[in-house]
Amino acid sequence: MPELPEVETIVRQLCRQIKGKTITSVRLLWPRTVTGCKAEFCRRLRGMTVAGVSRRGKYIGVEGVDGTFFTVHLRMTGKLVGEISSADRKHLRTQFTFSDGTALYFVDARKFGRLRLWTCRGQACPSLGPEPLRPAVVLTSLRRLKTRRPIKSVLLDQTVLAGIGNIYADEALFQAGMHPLTPAASLGEAQQQRLASVIPKVLRQAILRRGTTLRNYRTVADESGENQEHLNVYGRAGESCFQCGASIEKILINGRSSHYCPSCQKKMSDVRR
DNA sequence: AACAGCACCTGTAGGC
DNA sequence: TGCCTACAGGTGCTGT
Secondary structure (H helix, E strand, C coil), X not given: CCCHHHHHHHHHHHHHHHCCCEEEEEEECXXXXXXXXXXXXXXXXXXXXXEEEEEECCEEEEEECCCCEEEEECCCCEEEEXXXXXXXXXXXXXXXXXXXXXEEEEEECCCCXXXXXXXXXXXXXXXXXXXXXXXXXXXXXXXXXXXXXXXXXXXXXCCCCCCCCHHHHHHHHHHCCCCCCCEHHHCCHHHHHHHHHHHHXXXXXXXXXXXXXXXXXXXXXXXXXXXXXXXXXXXXXXXXXXXXXXXXXXXXXXXXXXXXXXXXXXXXXXXXX
């Protein structure tokens, strides 16, 4: 389940791998992978020379020297690989072939991933919030919140901040000592600052570790990340907190599993008691 | 109009 | 062993 750090890792590798190459053919093995007109997608990409690969939130952007721009969203199980294993072949959804004979494979077991053509780079993904890699940017977004929705749900809202998913939302809230059900608009200035300083740290650390591999995420070279070795709460329900020894709890918030330490992450009402 | 809930999908894990 | 169910969760749509 690639989030910002995983996508960033993929983008860096992908850029090295395909920059300067020219696409000679696009094969859609599962056409619904492409949002919008399939024929136009293939037509515009054929002959495209890759100028660069970028990231915006959890979206991978590929730009051609002529300005052609398309995005890849991996959703849960998607991956882009330079070589395809026999096990992956039955989940191959799209194949890009380059003029030098190499290829790029979009593999996605659950068929949730999406490829999409945009008129230009500036028009892509218009509803995404800012990148949460700088404390000042995050703080501005947090200060604007007027909703009573749980802070956990708000961190997953891509229009508020782009790129945070379930793993890093839970990890950031642990680092901030904040209960995931805390109403977003109830955060005080000190709490906003704490969360704003912690989110970029958690994401940057994970980027340095080339992401978190739990189930499906792989780099372009089909390698695992290492951040899963450093998770404090995500996926640790019933295990003891590294900080205080309490048992990590798992609750559902808007249908999404949320992991937290009931002792390190108190609700506001409990803190005042 | 904010917000909740579900559809999209399939592999995997656990229970019996 | 094999069948069944629950679960994984990002996004976009629908309904309230």
